[in-house]
Amino acid sequence: MGSPPHAHPLPTPSTPAGRDGLAALLDRPRQSVVALDFDGTLAEIVPDPERARAHPAAVPALARLAPEVASVAVVTGRPAGVAVRYGGFAGVAGLEHLVVLGHYGSERWDAVTGTVQTPAPHPGVAAVRAELPGFLDSIGAWSGTWIEEKGQAVAVHTRRASDPAAAFEALRDPLAHLAARHGLVLEPGRMVLELRPPGMDKGVALGEYVREVNAEAVLYAGDDLGDLPAFAAVEKLRSDGVPGLLVCSGSTEVTELADRADLLLPGPAAVVGFLAALADRLTGRP
Structure with missing residues (x-):
């Protein structure tokens, strides 16, 4: 059989x-x-x-x-x-x-x-959460982008932007510097950039x-x-x-x-x- x-x-x-x-x-x-x-x-x-x-x-x-x-x-x-x-x-x-x-x-x-x-939450996440709206506004990145609260992390999505890939690349370096300034790391994904604790x-x-x-x-x-x-x-x-x-x-x-x-x-x-x-x-x- x-x-x-x-x-x-x-x-x-x-x-x-x-x-x-x-x-x-x-x-x-x-x-x-x-x-x-x-x-x-x-x-x-x-x-x-x-x-x-x-x-x-x-x-x-x-x-x-x-x-x-x-x-x-x-x-x-x-x-x-x-x-x-x-x-x-x-x-x-x-x-x-x-x-x-x-x-x-x-x-x-x-x-x-x-x-x-x-x-316990990483203090850098709270600092970034407070700073991120003004930060995005200051670099002219509000259009089509939005912030996702993730508790232990914060993410910025570009999928709704008129050119999601271009918005993603434009934000990558500025958000990496912001993350590093607060002791966090930047995790890129599919039209999303996440700022989270290292380790x-x-x-x-x-x-x-x-x-x-x-x-x-x-x-x-x-x-x-x-x-x-x-x-x-x-x-x-x-x-x-x-x-x-x-x-x-x-x-x-x-x-x-x-x-x-x-x-x-x-x-x-x-x-x-x-x-x-x-x-x-x-x-x-x-």
Whole structure:
């Protein structure tokens, strides 16, 4: 008898390292971590980030997949509680042990407790928050740009500008200087520039979490520049003998991840389909 039919075909990674990573995950799922970015990976990028929501099939796919692996972690620049709310992750059967690492890992929400652990705010964030409106006005950057409050960080979006890419590039250096003056770092993204505290990124967060759960294989999926440190962390883990699979949720706005990915998928719907395919394979049913 052949293997059972699957509703979602499982794509093949384009690199040997990626194929090894996927094989290790399929062979040892209970020792594997599946880590995922939120915006652009589980949720479509939208002009207003407050309207972002996980793809409708994301939670069902994750709820089938999570019981089969060591852990599923969402690693995001958003506040952990916001990602939980926009993802619809709380109180879902099958996601009892989901972890959300928010603010690039400086915050953590555990489904098992339903609580967020958060550090004391960096004083530079409050200073930037107070200064930023006047700063943008003084450099003539108000038109089409807007500020997003993120608790532990502040972000400036240019997606609504008449020329989003030009506005992004014009703001990049001034905001980098503003961030440095207040002891912060500038994190560029897809038509967004985020000013946040230093010392934590998705690579640090992912590496620490993989070590915490003693994983023997890891998958990471992301779409933006902020995911590059997580890609680097997986590459480091692979050099240390831990197989890994790098998945890029494709975007014409960011090519750096696609160049380093083992598997390129055209956006959140395809990522969710891939997660469903993993669940099909690990549960042995469509």
